[in-house]
Amino acid sequence: MTTVDIAEKLRDQGIRLTPQRLAIAEVVINSADHPTVRDIYSRVRDFFPYLTVATVYSTLSVLERAGLVAQLPFQKESRYDSNNTLHVNLVCTKCESIVDCDAGDNYLEKIKDRIQDSGLFQNKYQRFDIYGLCENCLKLS
Amino acid sequence: MTTVDIAEKLRDQGIRLTPQRLAIAEVVINSADHPTVRDIYSRVRDFFPYLTVATVYSTLSVLERAGLVAQLPFQKESRYDSNNTLHVNLVCTKCESIVDCDAGDNYLEKIKDRIQDSGLFQNKYQRFDIYGLCENCLKLS
DNA sequence: TTTCATGCAAAAGTTTTGCAACCCC
């Protein structure tokens, strides 16, 4: 996604536009590796040497409330996902890589629909992780 | 599950049996509310006043490695799940309750099978959370 | 007897908070 598109998205959501925010949003949205806060901090810091982690945390919570990114808490630290479609995260327990994966046949939609239709719960968003070994770690073992 | 059954399970897994471990395992396995470490600590402490949180953490990691419980990291703190079947966690964003739910039609099994069959990933275990409003919070709103 | 768990204390690491200066709208 281009810088201009991201700026427009932020404005659409009523988020005040600052250079730091734009840079942070750009890094998270254009990273497919589900970066940690330290990853994001480190990548954005190349452009804003005075940036602090507090600003990164603050911005990420703004982006999350706007629905642009999702926080994925893990045991050690959170990862961030900018894919807001219904998908599965394939989490490698060895190298800690995370890859998005389509579940196929609209299975996830069907599960959510059924729960919604029961009237016992009102769905907002979801997280589906499958833990195991990624292709690369499989080869190495 | 009875104390005797739990003791047997621990022994089967080669876990050294201590009164503290048995009590912690019993609390987690017989709690359907997905307790936090502090919840577990507080419940077991009634019986073992000298118990420390370090022991609770240590025991939980042993139980997790044995596959008896699953850790669910959240933003604030982890919750513990003793349901090792393929299910969905309905997580209320208002009252923070977590209720297990069957997905129906073996959808989860089908999704996992497809990923496994692709040969690109080797499944171990999974976590599927749906966030939203629980029945009770829906009524109150 | 040997090995491992417990309790206690301290450390580590992530995330949050408070506040003054500054920038966006």
Add this chain to the structure above:
DNA sequence: GGGGTTGCAAAACTTTTGCATGAAA
């Protein structure tokens, strides 16, 4: 100009670690 954001520092909290004592096998 007004209100929200940044940067800096410190605090809060969960989780981990080290080590001596004590209990399980």
